[in-house]
Amino acid sequence: MSNSEFMHEAIHVAYDNVTAGHGGPFGAVVIKDGKIIGVGRNEVTSSNDPTAHAEVQAIRAACQHLNDFQLHDCEIYTSCEPCPMCIGAIYWARPKAVYYACTKEDAAKIGFDDQFIYEELALPMEQRKIPMKQLSLPQSDLPFRTWDQSKVKVEY
Numbered sequence: 001m002s003n004s005e006f007m008h009e010a011i012h013v014a015y016d017n018v019t020a021g022h023g024g025p026f027g028a029v030v031i032k033d034g035k036i037i038g039v040g041r042n043e044v045t046s047s048n049d050p051t052a053h054a055e056v057q058a059i060r061a062a063c064q065h066l067n068d069f070q071l072h073d074c075e076i077y078t079s080c081e082p083c084p085m086c087i088g089a090i091y092w093a094r095p096k097a098v099y100y101a102c103t104k105e106d107a108a109k110i111g112f113d114d115q116f117i118y119e120e121l122a123l124p125m126e127q128r129k130i131p132m133k134q135l136s137l138p139q140s141d142l143p144f145r146t147w148d149q150s151k152v153k154v155e156y
């Protein structure tokens with residue numbers, strides 16, 4: 001299959017998601033060695049999961065398929081430019097490339113505007129809409145110290 005066929009698949013998943021009344025108009029596929037190894041569709045409203053974006057769902061499916069926590073040598077095709085959460089997930093999954101069809105500006109026109117997250121990230125913590133404050137305890141670093149010395153950890 002070609003690049004445009006993979007993108008066609010991502011767009012088709014997004015379209016089906018809307019016609020089935022299953023969730024937002026977003027779909028994604030993960031490709032490895034020319035094959036689809038993970039499909040994701042937006043399931044935020046149908047699964048009551050605000051993190052169930054198409055890219056995250058596709059990453060989860062592909063990682064399960066590979067039995068790995070990384071997407072080595074994989075490509076992600078998504079029907080729309082990833083939001084900041086999905087960009088974070090993509091960086092953690094470490095695929096080799098991402099292709100997107102619609103832009104975030106296209107998504108904003110139909111009510112899916114993630115620009116406020118970019119603006120929030122650029123603000124100092126104390127100026128953000130959702131307060132994020134440090135609350136440190138004497139044992140705060142216990143998990144870190146334990147990890148540092150652990151002989152059973154799987155580094156990533």
Ligand SMILES: [Zn+2]
Nearest residue numbers: 053083085086
């Ligand atoms: Zn997203």
